[in-house]
Amino acid sequence: MYTTELGKNDPKAPVPIGQEDPALLEAFEARVAADEFIEPKDWMPEAYRKTLVRQISQHAHSEIVGMLPEGNWITRAPSLRRKAVLLAKVQDEAGHGLYLYCAAETLGTSRDQMTEALLAGKAKYSTIFNYPTLTWADMGAIGWLVDGAAIMNQVPLQRTSYGPYARAMVKVCKEESFHQRQGYEIMTVLAGGTPEQKAMAQDALDRWWWPSLMMFGPPDDNSPNTAQSMRWRIKRDTNDALRQKFVDITVPQAEFLGLSVPDPDLAWNADKQGYDFGAIDWDEFYAVVRGEGPVAKERMAARRQAWQDGAWVREAADAHAAKRAARIAA
Ligand code: FAQ
Numbered sequence: 001m002y003t004t005e006l007g008k009n010d011p012k013a014p015v016p017i018g019q020e021d022p023a024l025l026e027a028f029e030a031r032v033a034a035d036e037f038i039e040p041k042d043w044m045p046e047a048y049r050k051t052l053v054r055q056i057s058q059h060a061h062s063e064i065v066g067m068l069p070e071g072n073w074i075t076r077a078p079s080l081r082r083k084a085v086l087l088a089k090v091q092d093e094a095g096h097g098l099y100l101y102c103a104a105e106t107l108g109t110s111r112d113q114m115t116e117a118l119l120a121g122k123a124k125y126s127t128i129f130n131y132p133t134l135t136w137a138d139m140g141a142i143g144w145l146v147d148g149a150a151i152m153n154q155v156p157l158q159r160t161s162y163g164p165y166a167r168a169m170v171k172v173c174k175e176e177s178f179h180q181r182q183g184y185e186i187m188t189v190l191a192g193g194t195p196e197q198k199a200m201a202q203d204a205l206d207r208w209w210w211p212s213l214m215m216f217g218p219p220d221d222n223s224p225n226t227a228q229s230m231r232w233r234i235k236r237d238t239n240d241a242l243r244q245k246f247v248d249i250t251v252p253q254a255e256f257l258g259l260s261v262p263d264p265d266l267a268w269n270a271d272k273q274g275y276d277f278g279a280i281d282w283d284e285f286y287a288v289v290r291g292e293g294p295v296a297k298e299r300m301a302a303r304r305q306a307w308q309d310g311a312w313v314r315e316a317a318d319a320h321a322a323k324r325a326a327r328i329a330a
Contacts, residue, residue: 015046016046017045017046017047017050018047020045020046024043025045027043028042028043028044028045028048032161032232032233035159035161035233036161037161037162037163037166038161038162038163039163039164040106040107040163040164047228048232048234049107049108051225051228051229051232051234052104052107052162052165052234053104053107053108053109053114054123055225055229055234056100056103056104056107056162056165057100057101057104057109057114057117057118057123058123058124058125058126059100060096060097060098060100060101060104060114061097061114061118061123061124061125062125062126062128062129063093063094063096063097063100064093064094064097064125064303065125065126065129065299065303066093066125066126066128066129066146067090067093067094067097068129068299068302069129069131069132069133069138069142070086070089070090070093070133070139070142071090072133073086073133073136073138073139074086074087074090076136077136077139078136082139082186085182086139089143089178089179089182092175092178092179095175096168096172096175099168099171099172100165100168100172101114102164102168103162103164103165103167103168106164115307118303119300119303119304119307121291121300124289125299126215127211127214127215127285127288127289127293128146128149128211128212128214128215129299130288130293130294130295130296130299131207131208131211131293131294131295132294132295134207135200135203135204136186136190136200137186137187137190137197137200137201137203137204138204138207138208139183139186140183140184140185140186140187140190140201140204141183141187141201141204141205141207141208142183142208143179143180143181143182143183143184143186144180144183144184144186144187144250144253145183145205145208145209145212145250146183146208146212146215147176147179147180147183148180148183148184148212148246148249148250149212149213149215149216149246150176150215151173151176151177151180152216152242152245152246152249153215153216153242154169154172154173154176155169155173156235156236156237156242157169157235157236158170158173159233159236160233160234160235160236161232161233161234162234184253187201187204187205187257187259188257191257191258191259192258198258198259201257201259202259202260205254205259205260205261205262206262209261209262209263210262210280210281210284211288212246213243213246213247213277213280214280214284214285214288216239216240216242216243216246217239218239218282218285219239219240219280219282220238220239220240220241222282223238223239226238226239244274244275247266247274247275247277248274248275251266251275263277263278264278265277265278265279266278
């Protein structure tokens with residue numbers, strides 16, 4: 001895993017981790033503290049570079065794998081309008097993946113390397129995409145909750161310290177906002193529909209609520225990367241802080257729909273001006289992270305198949321680039 005390798009010295013790295021010139025390190029830390037963006041050609045500590053490649057590539061993989069649960073419903077969307085909207089959303093996710101791969105490539109890791117790390121099980125993608133999409137209401141729940149959680153996490157990333165990542169997030173957040181609204185609109189229609197439609201909406205909320213809370217990552221006291229990432233302003237908020245914000249915003253939305261959040265311990269806490277909520281099943285979270293999610297095998301098989309099917313395109317692009325280079329050289 002990238003993380004376990006983080007502390008080791010990479011022989012290819014220009015300066016081994018932990019042995020950087022203290023003056024360069026101090027200047028870097030001062031720039032970060034002053035909220036300046038770090039750009040691709042700027043000096044940066046190797047651990048900062050590695051953390052960014054890890055987080056941005058995992059984010060990119062999540063966008064691409066995240067196309068699968070919804071892509072599964074494009075042919076079954078209940079009307080032409082719903083089909084067009086869902087198609088546009090899924091295409092947007094592909095775009096997000098591409099901006100993110102490009103942002104990570106500016107740090108010196110190629111897209112092929114990142115994809116190979118994913119397919120070899122060395123890089124992660126969000127746990128949320130290992131759950132199946134069983135009914136049309138899941139399209140509503142994903143837009144509302146999953147894109148809602150993604151926005152909560154990504155709006156602060158517009159101010160992340162690495163320039164290309166921050167700039168990619170600006171466009172991504174605009175599109176995620178549209179995704180969240182289309183999901184909530186599906187839920188509004190279903191929740192206000194027939195008793196069967198409302199039950200379908202409730203069932204989707206029941207299944208997606210807890211996995212959505214897990215998207216924010218482990219609790220802060222068990223999050224190995226948060227402290228350093230906060231110091232380097234890669235992350236602007238902790239996992240628990242964002243999770244709390246998400247709960248506080250989303251519970252009133254569920255109430256407006258007339259649906260109940262599947263948490264008997266959910267209660268408004270006037271002192272903290274936020275909701276108290278029940279214990280998250282962290283055993284389930286870590287099992288899904290380990291690749292034991294309900295449809296994890298199918299997701300990885302789909303990515304492997306797509307990579308294999310696309311081999312001829314990559315070969316053709318390489319051949320074209322080689323011909324072009326030869327023409328220019330001649
Ligand atoms: N799933 O120390 P931390 C979307 C891993 S995009 C899997 O707290 P960190 C759009 C973590 O990587 C959704 N693994 O780590 C969309 C680390 O393992 P590592 C993705 C997880 O990085 C919508 C270990 O646990 N968004 O949904 C998860 O400081 C609809 C320890 O954790 C992003 O990636 C998880 N949920 O904080 C698309 C946002 N949580 O790498 C299609 C950017 C944690 O050391 C349809 N990423 N882990 O081996 C981040 O903000 C951070 O990376 C966190 C994790 C907050 C995800």
